[in-house]
Amino acid sequence: xxxxxxxxxxxxxxxxxxxxxxxxxxxxxxxxxxxxxxxxxxxxxxxxxxxxxxxxxxxxxxxxxxxxxxxxxxxxxxxxxxxxxxxxxxxxxxxxxxxxxxxxxxxxxxxxxxxxxxxxxxxxxxxxxxxxxxxxxxxxxxxxxxxxxxxxxxxxxxxxxxxxxxxxxxxxxxxxxxxxxxxxxxxxxxxxxxxxxxxxxxxxxxxxxxxxxxxxxxxxxxxxxxxxxxxxxxxxxxxxxxxxxxxxxxxxxxxxxxxxxxxxxxxxxxxxxxxxxxxxxxxxxxxxxxxxxxxx
Amino acid sequence: xxxxxxxxxxxxxxxxxxxxxxxxxxxxxxxxxxxxxxxxxxxxxxxxxxxxxxxxxxxxxxxxxxxxxxxxxxxxxxxxxxxxxxxxxxxxxxxxxxxxxxxxxxxxxxxxxxxxxxxxxxxxxxxxxxxxxxxxxxxxxxxxxxxxxxxxxxxxxxxxxxxxxxxxxxxxxxxxxxxxxxxxxxxxxxxxxxxxxxxxxxxxxxxxxxxxxxxxxxxxxxxxxxxxxxxxxxxxxxxxxxxxxxxxxxxxxxxxxxxx
Amino acid sequence: xxxxxxxxxxxxxxxxxxxxxxxxxxxxxxxxxxxxxxxxxxxxxxxxxxxxxxxxxxxxxxxxxxxxxxxxxxxxxxxxxxxxxxxxxxxxxxxxxxxxxxxxxxxxxxxxxxxxxxxxxxxxxxxxxxxxxxxxxxxxxxxxxxxxxxxxxxxxxxxxxxxxxxxxxxxxxxxxxxxxxxxxxxxxxxxxxxxxxxxxxxxxxxxxxxxxxxxxxxxxxxxxxxxxxxxxxxxxxxxxxxxxxxxxxxxxxxxxxxxxxxxxxxxxxxxxxxxxxxxxxxxxxxxxxxxxxxxxxxxxxxxxxxxxxxxxxxxxxxxxxxxxxxxxxxxxxxxxxxxxxxxxxxxxx
Numbered sequence: 094x095x096x097x098x099x100x101x102x103x104x105x106x107x108x109x110x111x112x113x114x115x116x117x118x119x120x121x122x123x124x125x126x127x128x129x130x131x132x133x134x135x136x137x138x139x140x141x142x143x144x145x146x147x148x149x150x151x152x153x154x155x156x157x158x159x160x161x162x163x164x165x166x167x168x169x170x171x172x173x174x175x176x177x178x179x180x181x182x183x184x185x186x187x188x189x190x191x192x193x194x195x196x197x198x199x200x201x202x203x204x205x206x207x208x209x210x211x212x213x214x215x216x217x218x219x220x221x222x223x224x225x226x227x228x229x230x231x232x233x234x235x236x237x238x239x240x241x242x243x244x245x246x247x248x249x250x251x252x253x254x255x256x257x258x259x260x261x262x263x264x265x266x267x268x269x270x271x272x273x274x275x276x277x278x279x280x281x282x283x284x285x286x287x288x289x290x291x292x293x294x295x296x297x298x299x300x301x302x303x304x305x306x307x308x309x310x311x312x313x314x315x316x317x318x319x320x321x322x323x324x325x326x327x328x329x330x331x332x333x334x335x336x337x338x339x340x341x342x343x344x345x346x347x348x349x350x351x352x353x354x355x356x357x358x359x360x361x362x363x364x365x366x367x368x369x370x371x372x373x374x375x376x377x378x379x380x381x382x383x384x385x386x387x388x389x
Numbered sequence: 390x391x392x393x394x395x396x397x398x399x400x401x402x403x404x405x406x407x408x409x410x411x412x413x414x415x416x417x418x419x420x421x422x423x424x425x426x427x428x429x430x431x432x433x434x435x436x437x438x439x440x441x442x443x444x445x446x447x448x449x450x451x452x453x454x455x456x457x458x459x460x461x462x463x464x465x466x467x468x469x470x471x472x473x474x475x476x477x478x479x480x481x482x483x484x485x486x487x488x489x490x491x492x493x494x495x496x497x498x499x500x501x502x503x504x505x506x507x508x509x510x511x512x513x514x515x516x517x518x519x520x521x522x523x524x525x526x527x528x529x530x531x532x533x534x535x536x537x538x539x540x541x542x543x544x545x546x547x548x549x550x551x552x553x554x555x556x557x558x559x560x561x562x563x564x565x566x567x568x569x570x571x572x573x574x575x576x577x578x579x580x581x582x583x584x585x586x587x588x589x590x591x592x593x594x595x596x597x598x599x600x601x602x603x604x605x606x607x608x609x610x611x612x613x614x615x616x617x618x619x620x621x622x623x624x625x626x627x628x629x630x631x632x633x634x635x636x637x638x639x640x641x642x643x644x645x646x647x648x649x
Numbered sequence: 650x651x652x653x654x655x656x657x658x659x660x661x662x663x664x665x666x667x668x669x670x671x672x673x674x675x676x677x678x679x680x681x682x683x684x685x686x687x688x689x690x691x692x693x694x695x696x697x698x699x700x701x702x703x704x705x706x707x708x709x710x711x712x713x714x715x716x717x718x719x720x721x722x723x724x725x726x727x728x729x730x731x732x733x734x735x736x737x738x739x740x741x742x743x744x745x746x747x748x749x750x751x752x753x754x755x756x757x758x759x760x761x762x763x764x765x766x767x768x769x770x771x772x773x774x775x776x777x778x779x780x781x782x783x784x785x786x787x788x789x790x791x792x793x794x795x796x797x798x799x800x801x802x803x804x805x806x807x808x809x810x811x812x813x814x815x816x817x818x819x820x821x822x823x824x825x826x827x828x829x830x831x832x833x834x835x836x837x838x839x840x841x842x843x844x845x846x847x848x849x850x851x852x853x854x855x856x857x858x859x860x861x862x863x864x865x866x867x868x869x870x871x872x873x874x875x876x877x878x879x880x881x882x883x884x885x886x887x888x889x890x891x892x893x894x895x896x897x898x899x900x901x902x903x904x905x906x907x908x909x910x911x912x913x914x915x916x917x918x919x920x921x922x923x924x925x926x927x928x929x930x931x932x933x934x935x936x937x938x939x940x941x942x943x944x945x946x947x948x949x950x951x952x953x954x955x956x957x958x959x960x961x962x963x964x965x966x967x968x969x970x971x972x973x974x975x976x977x978x979x980x981x982x983x984x985x986x987x988x989x990x991x992x993x994x995x996x997x998x
Contacts, residue, residue, distance in 0.1 A: 105474060106489050107477075108470050109470040109533055121504075124503055124507040192407045195400040196404070205641045205645055212584070214414070217628075217630060217631055218611055219591045225417040228421070229414060268407075274539040278543055280543075311545035316542075350506055
C-alpha cells in the first residue's frame with residue numbers, strides 16, 4: 094500500500110497523539126477510576142472505596158422495598174439529546190452543503206474572505222448570541238414585528254421556548270462546523286469533471302449525486318462528526334431558547350458535579366455516553382467502510 | 390469564474406440567505422450594545438456608556454485579553470499539530486489510521502464537565518500550577534480535533550502527483566511543503582484554524598475548572614453574571630471582539646484583491 | 650518537517666513556563682466572586698486606601714466553586730460562599746481560620762448576623778450580602794390587583810396567569826420553595842415527602858412559561874411573564890423600572906440566604922485577605938456594595954450611605970413583620986440531596 098518513503102510519515106501524528114494521550118486519555122482513566130468509587134459525604138469521592146453503584150443507577154433505582162426496578166428517566170434524557178443532535182446535524186447538512194458549494198464556486202480571491210465571514214459571528218460570546226435570538230424570536234420580538242409589518246398574520250408567533258426555537262439556535266451555533274469542512278473538501282474539486290458530465294448530457298442532480306457529493310464525502314463526514322458529537326453535549330442553547338423544561342445529557346452530567354455532588358454518577362453517565370458514541374461510530378465503520386478493492 | 394456556477398443558478402440566493410441568517414443576531418447584538426438601559430434586551434435610548442464602562446473595568450479587560458491570548462495560542466498550536474497528524478495519515482487506510490482518528494476524536498466525545506474535572510485533578514496530581522498555562526494546555530487538547538477534521542477532509546483524495554513531481558525535481562521536503570503542500574492545504578488549514586479559534590473562544594466549563602487566579606476568561610466572566618443579571622457591558626465587549634474580527638476580514642479582503 | 654516539530658517543542662516549553670509562572674508579589678489580593686457582585690469602583694477605593702491591588706476572578710455557582718476547590722484548584726485569597734456551603738467547606742478543611750469575630754470592624758455587624766448557624770463564632774467567615782428568594786408579580790396584570798401572600802399563588806396560579814409564570818431554573822431554590830409550600834422539611838430523607846414535592850412541581854410545570862434563572866429582571870419589565878420566582882435584589886431592580894411589580898414574602902416562609910467572605914486554606918496573601926475583610930465591614934464601604942448589587946448587607950449604620958430607593962424598598966429592607974417568615978438555608982444530607990436530584994431529573998426527564 095504505502096511506499097517505504099511514506100511509511101515514516103506516520104511519525105508526524107506523534108505530537109498530536111502524545112498531547113491527547115497525556116492530557117486527555119490519562120485524565121480520563123482517572124475519571125474511569127472515579128466512576129467506580131463511592132461518593133464522598135460532601136461531594137468529591139472516597140478514595141479506595143469501590144462500588145459499581147453508579148453504573149447500576151443509570152438504569153435501575155431502588156424502590157421502597159429496596160428492590161432494583163427499571164428507571165428510564167436517564168435513558169429518556171439520553172434519547173432526547175441524541176434525537177436533537179441528529180436533527181441538528183441533518184438540518185445543518187441541508188443548509189451547509191449548498192452554502193459550501195456556493196462558496197467553492199465563488200471566485201478564488203473571495204474564498205479566504207468567505208471562510209472568515211462564516212466564522213465572524215462566532216467571535217461574539219455564546220450567551221450573547223443566544224440573547225440576540227431571544228430578542229428576535231420572543232413574542233412581539235423583531236421577527237414578530239417584521240412579520241406583522243409585511244402583513245403575515247397578526248397574533249404572536251409563540252416560537253420562543255419551543256423545540257423549533259431550540260433547533261434554530263443549535264443549527265445556528267453549529268453551521269460553521271458543517272460548512273467549513275465541506276467547503277475545504279469541495280474547493281479542491283476539479284470543475285472540469287463536472288463540466289464534462291454536463292457535456293455528456295448529465296442533468297444537474299446527476300452531476301451532483303455522481304460527482305460532487307462523492308468528492309465532498311470526507312468533508313461531509315467531518316462536518317457531521319463536528320456537529321453531532323458536540324451537539325450531544327449541548328445544553329446552554331436548549332436551556333435558554335427551550336425554556337429549561339427538559340434536561341439534556343450535558344446539564345444532567347453537569348449537575349452531578351454541582352448541586353447533586355455525586356461525582357461517580359457524573360463520571361458513569363459520561364462513560365455511558367462515550368460507549369454509545371463509540372458504538373455508533375463502530376456501526377458506521379462496519380456499515381459504510383467498504384472492504385479494500387470493493388467498488389463503492 | 391468557474392462556468393459551473395452558472396449550472397447551479399439558485400446558489401447565489403442560498404449563499405445570500407445563509408449570511409442573512411448568520412448575521413441577523415449579530416446586528417441585534419451590536420445595536421443593543423448602544424442601549425442606554427441597564428437591561429440588555431430592552432431598548433430605551435442611544436448611549437455609548439457601556440463601552441466606557443468596559444474600558445474602565447480592569448477585570449473585564451483582563452478577561453478580554455486572556456480570552457484572545459488563549460484562543461490564539463491554542464488554535465495556532467492545535468492547527469500545527471493537526472496539520473502534522475493529517476499529513477501523517479494522508480492517503481492511508483486501515484487499522485492504524487482508524488486508531489489515530491479515534492484518539493484524535495476523543496476530546497470531542499467526552500462531555501465538557503468530565504474533561505474539566507478530570508483535567509483539573511490530573512493537573513494537580515502532576516503538580517502543575519493553575520494559571521493561563523493550564524488553560525492554554527487544556528484548550529490545545531480539545532482544539533485538535535476541530536482543526537484536524539477539516540484539514541484531513543481537505544487532504545483526503547488530494548492528488549499526490551504534485552508533491553511527487555516536486556520531489557522528482559529535487560525540491561527539498563521543506564520547499565515542497567511550503568511551495569506545494571501548504572497552498573493546496575490552505576482552505577482546510579484556515580478552516581481548521583478558525584474552527585479551533587471559535588471553539589476555544591466560547592469555552593466556559595473547561596476553562597472555569599483549569600484556570601488559576603488571574604486567568605478568568607470572557608465566557609467565565611459572563612456566566613458569572615447569571616445570578617446578578619447580564620448587563621449590556623457584555624454586548625459592548627462582544628462588539629469589540631467583532632470589531633477585531635472584522636479587521637481581520639477586511640485585511641483578508643485587501644490581501645485577496647492585491648494577489649490578483 | 651523537523652523545523653515544525655522543533656517549533657512545537659518550543660511552544661510546549663513556553664507553555665510549561667506559563668504554567669509555572671504567575672508568582673505573586675506582595676500587595677496583591679485574589680478575590681473569587683460572582684461576576685457583577687462587587688462594584689469595580691469599590692475595588693479602586695480599597696486599592697487607594699490600603700495599597701493592595703485586587704484581582705477579581707469569577708464563578709457562577711457555589712457548587713462549581715466547591716467542586717473546584719475540592720479538586721485542589723485554588724490560589725485565591727478571598728472567596729464568597731453562601732451559608733449552606735460554609736459547613737461543607739469547613740469540614741473538608743478548605744477554609745482558613747481567620748477569627749473574623751475578633752476583627753476591629755466586627756462590632757459593626759448587626760444581630761443576628763454576628764452569630765449564624767453555619768459559623769456560630771464567626772471563626773471562618775464575615776458577612777457580605779443577604780437576601781431572600783420569593784416571587785414577584787405585576788399587580789397591574791393580575792385579577793383584583795393583588796394575590797395572596799402564599800406559595801399557592803405561585804404553584805397554583807389563577808387561570809389568568811397560566812403560561813405567564815416563570816420559575817428559577819435552580820434545583821435547590823425550586824425544591825425548597827415547594828417544600829416550604831407543603832410544610833415539609835427541605836432536607837427531607839423520606840421518599841414519600843419527596844414524591845409530594847414532585848407532585849406539586851409536576852402539576853405546576855404545564856402552567857409555567859419556562860424555568861430560567863437569568864434575565865428575570867428583563868422578562869418582568871418586558872412583560873414577557875406576569876409572575877417570576879425571583880431573588881429580592883432582582884425584584885428591586887425590576888421595581889425600579891416597573892413600580893407596579895410586587896415582591897411577595899410568602900406566609901409559608903421563604904428561603905433566606907447569606908453570602909460571606911472566607912479565606913481558602915491555600916491563600917497566598919492571607920494577611921491581605923484579613924485587611925480586606927475588615928475593611929468591608931465598615932458601613933461606608935459595604936453600603937457602596939449594597940447600592941451596586943441591590944442586596945442588603947449586615948452592617949449597622951450602612952443605611953445612611955445607601956441610596957434612598959434601595960433603603961425604602963420593602964423588597965430589599967424586609968419589613969419587620971415578615972422576620973418570622975425567613976427560613977434559613979441548610980446543607981442537606983447525602984440522602985436528601987440524592988432525593989432532590991431525582992425529583993429534579995424526573996421533573997425534567
